[in-house]
Amino acid sequence: MSDGPRICDYGDSTYRQDFWEGQGRGYEDAVERRVLASLLPRSGRRLLEIGAGFGRITGEYRMFRQVVLLDYSLEQLQYARGRYGDVGFLYVAADAYRMPFQSSAFDAATMIRVIHHFENVPAVLGQVRSVLADSGAFILEYANKRNLKAILRHIFGINHWNPFTLDPVEFVELNFNFHPEYIAKQVTDCGFVLRRSVPLSWLRLGLLKRTLPTALLALGDRALQRTGWTISPSIFLDLTLNNPGAAQFVDSDDPLDLLCCPVTGSSLSRSAEALVSQSGLRWAIRDGVFDFREPLA
Numbered sequence: 001m002s003d004g005p006r007i008c009d010y011g012d013s014t015y016r017q018d019f020w021e022g023q024g025r026g027y028e029d030a031v032e033r034r035v036l037a038s039l040l041p042r043s044g045r046r047l048l049e050i051g052a053g054f055g056r057i058t059g060e061y062r063m064f065r066q067v068v069l070l071d072y073s074l075e076q077l078q079y080a081r082g083r084y085g086d087v088g089f090l091y092v093a094a095d096a097y098r099m100p101f102q103s104s105a106f107d108a109a110t111m112i113r114v115i116h117h118f119e120n121v122p123a124v125l126g127q128v129r130s131v132l133a134d135s136g137a138f139i140l141e142y143a144n145k146r147n148l149k150a151i152l153r154h155i156f157g158i159n160h161w162n163p164f165t166l167d168p169v170e171f172v173e174l175n176f177n178f179h180p181e182y183i184a185k186q187v188t189d190c191g192f193v194l195r196r197s198v199p200l201s202w203l204r205l206g207l208l209k210r211t212l213p214t215a216l217l218a219l220g221d222r223a224l225q226r227t228g229w230t231i232s233p234s235i236f237l238d239l240t241l242n243n244p245g246a247a248q249f250v251d252s253d254d255p256l257d258l259l260c261c262p263v264t265g266s267s268l269s270r271s272a273e274a275l276v277s278q279s280g281l282r283w284a285i286r287d288g289v290f291d292f293r294e295p296l297a
């Protein structure tokens with residue numbers, strides 16, 4: 001429908017089975033959860049999980065009264081819905097470049113293992129900014145281009161790209177690694193203030209993961225996180241939005257008060273199994289998932 005940036009469409013991919021379940025990534029999962037838990041506020045009203053996928057880490061957001069899972073893949077969201085149900089959770093299939101939410105609908109947002117699929121980083125950060133209330137929390141994970149392995153590969157002439165240049169590197173179609181200074185500039189330009197940066201997943205090596213227990217690796221990772229050295233493969237940022245001119249936080253749990261038409265920005269009304277914008281665009285509700293990817297014909 002749009003001529004905008006390309007989208008990495010997971011559709012009905014087997015990401016859960018092929019990447020996580022039984023795939024030897026218990027260590028990565030454990031350290032991400034731990035860092036995420038340490039950065040999340042103690043309580044909150046409504047959190048937006050951008051690129052929630054099948055809900056791998058959604059269980060970490062228990063301190064929020066409502067969690068909205070946004071993903072482009074309807075199938076991933078349907079799986080997540082089967083896991084978490086509808087009480088306290090809302091499922092939205094949409095393009096993060098065109099978020100179907102009212103301004104200031106959230107007091108927190110997260111984006112974990114997702115921004116590496118975005119070729120237009122300022123555009124997606126601008127969307128996060130518009131749906132977050134002033135002083136809202138934003139936890140962003142990104143894949144670090146200037147990681148130790150990439151530096152060594154560069155020194156030995158194995159990589160065809162330079163980990164020290166600021167431009168993002170697209171190593172596989174729609175898979176980008178970012179330089180820490182590039183991300184720092186993008187978030188700052190967008191009005192976010194950096195509170196903390198945590199480099200993690202230092203021990204992502206097959207041999208270590210096969211031979212050492214996950215708990216021991218996680219302990220080692222914690223020690224390395226404390227160095228603050230931004231040469232790990234993954235980095236979490238704890239950001240807060242500085243936007244005093246933002247609209248007032250949407251103080252209602254009714255989906256119709258939170259959602260809006262992603263094309264016109266107008267509010268929506270309900271009609272049978274669809275939501276209708278003021279200009280007549282109709283958006284389906286499929287098995288409890290609000291589907292804003294394409295309007296109904």
Ligand SMILES: C[S@@+](CC[C@H](N)C(=O)[O-])C[C@H]1O[C@@H](n2cnc3c(N)ncnc32)[C@H](O)[C@@H]1O
Nearest residue numbers: 010051052053056071072073095096112113117
């Ligand atoms: C690597 S998965 C990460 C899922 C989850 N955050 C996790 O850590 O397990 C990336 C997710 O981003 C979603 N995604 C990619 N591009 C998107 C876009 N433009 N809008 C919404 N979701 C998108 C994909 O559908 C996929 O579920």
